Amino acid sequence: MTNSTTDAFLPGPRYRLSPAASGPLTGLSFAAKDLFDVAGTPTGAGNPDWARTHPVPQAHAWAVGKLLDAGADLVGKTVTCEISLGILGFNQFFGTPANPAAPGCLPGGSSSGSASAVAAGECDIALGTDTGGSVRVPASLCGLHGLRTTHGRISFAGVCAQAPSFDTVGWFTRDAATFAKASAVLLQEPIPAPMAAPLLVAEDAFALADAEVREALAGAVALLGRVLGHAPQGVNLGPAGALVAWSAQRNILQRHEGWRTFRDWIDAANPRFAFNVARNLTLAAGFTDAQAAEAASVRQQVLARARGLLEGGAILCLPTTPFTAPPLGLPLAALDALSERISQLTSFAGFAGLPQLSLPLGHAGGKPCGLSILAWHGQDTKLVAIAEAVERARH
Structure with missing residues (x-):
């Protein structure tokens, strides 16, 4: 599989990891921001020297493993702002992913590649991180559902940290139904019926x-x-x-x-x-x-x-x-x-x-x-x- 036309995925050939068993996300695909470890694949963190100076991970990040275990196919790693330091989505070394919802415009970052891939229909779900807004902002600018989780709610194991008292895992989808399916898996809790609230x-x-x-x-x-x-x-x-x-x-x-x-x-x-x-x-x-x-x-x-x-x-x-x-x-x-x-x-x-x-x-x-x-x-x-x-x- 070659790189996408959105430049959302890392340069070079892409790969696909399929789950060993079916689950609630069978038939759906996901991508992971290049801060998340995928076993046997270098984690680059958006910087040309990060992978060179860090060992290739031998285990999946917690969130990657959960989506695979739920039956989703992993279709690649996505571009991120360097070491997650950026809120508008550009990367000097790996390029700026396209914003399919606003051509010629920035996608928002630092989870820019993940948002771009979902907005372009190149995957159904994409993992990102949100420290200062890096899921919320690209969700807004690319027209997606995007969640910054309660701090500490989702394990950050296997993810490159930035500011630990702010770092959170989040994700994107195009529609609310898919978002609910992914959220039930990652939050490990059924989605309740909506209730009245002020x-x-x-x-x-x-x-x-x-x-x-x-x-x-x-x-x-x-x-x-x-x-x-x-x-x-x-x-x-x-x-x-x-x-x-x-x-x-x-x-x-x-x-x-x-x-x-x-x-x-x-x-x-x-x-x-x-x-x-x-x-x-x-x-x-x-x-x-x-x-x-x-x-x-x-x-x-x-x-x-x-x-x-x-x-x-x-x-x-x-x-x-x-x-x-x-x-x-x-x-x-x-x-x-x-x-x-x-x-x-x-x-x-x-x-x-x-x-x-x-x-x-x-x-x-x-x-x-x-x-x-x-x-x-x-x-x-x-x-x-x-x-x-x-x-x-x-x-």
């Missing part, structure tokens, strides 16, 4: 989005309210300026952890990096333990606010991304500004360890944009059930 609308998050995105998602919010049996209720995630401040503190803590993860390898291997990745690692190396401790204290504030909003069973919604897919070829300064805007919407769930599911419910200017639903810790399957109910209500 719907909270994060007005400060919507205020950060482009007007066309707000308009595109207005009908989706109303539909969600009907599905949940409650009129949408406006709330603010925090006081004025909180989303910008929380984003900055999340950035410090995540980068501090990322530097601790990669510094020994960098010191030993002196690997090659694209400029933007090398620059961000250099900045991360400068954050002090005191700065990280201050950011961790801010995390406790975000967690307390999330508990107050969601622990009682409410569902929170907000735009997944503040804009639709940006065009290819933007200068680095423009990409940095876009990444900062995205972070203001993704940091709430990341800091609080919440599950967040992006639903493909909006289109603006001919390009998709996602509406996210969030719930309290451990309520991942509740979000999946809502996604199924919303899709039924639309058809």
Whole structure:
């Protein structure tokens, strides 16, 4: 099997692993971001020197094994931003996967290849990771269902880490029914029947989005309210300026952890990096333990606010991304500004360890944009059930 026309898969010949037995996912195919170990195949982590300096894995990552055991066929490894450091989906060494839902535009990252492959119909399910938004963002920009799981809910065994207190496993599909099948396997819990729940609308998050995105998602919010049996209720995630401040503190803590993860390898291997990745690692190396401790204290504030909003069973919604897919070829300064805007919407769930599911419910200017639903810790399957109910209500 040759590489796809989307450049979603790693360059070179592809392979197929078929399961030993049938299961609930028989007849479906999946791909895995090149952070997930596949036994006997090098893990490249999006960097030209990672595989050279790490042994070939002898066992599958936990999530890869679960999908194979459930009967799905693995059809290849997908491109990722270098060592998962990126939110818009480009890779200087292996190329930028196409965005089939918005040709000529970025797919979102760092699980960009996984989202591209699913959006193009080259597989039914794809595994990604979400540390700062790397499943949620490409799901929004490519018009997919994409879940960031509750932190710690899914085993990270056999996956290249970045920032351990943020890292989560997630996945993409094109439709809610397939998403529910995959989710039941990976979450190891049946998907419940949807139940009525209060719907909270994060007005400060919507205020950060482009007007066309707000308009595109207005009908989706109303539909969600009907599905949940409650009129949408406006709330603010925090006081004025909180989303910008929380984003900055999340950035410090995540980068501090990322530097601790990669510094020994960098010191030993002196690997090659694209400029933007090398620059961000250099900045991360400068954050002090005191700065990280201050950011961790801010995390406790975000967690307390999330508990107050969601622990009682409410569902929170907000735009997944503040804009639709940006065009290819933007200068680095423009990409940095876009990444900062995205972070203001993704940091709430990341800091609080919440599950967040992006639903493909909006289109603006001919390009998709996602509406996210969030719930309290451990309520991942509740979000999946809502996604199924919303899709039924639309058809």
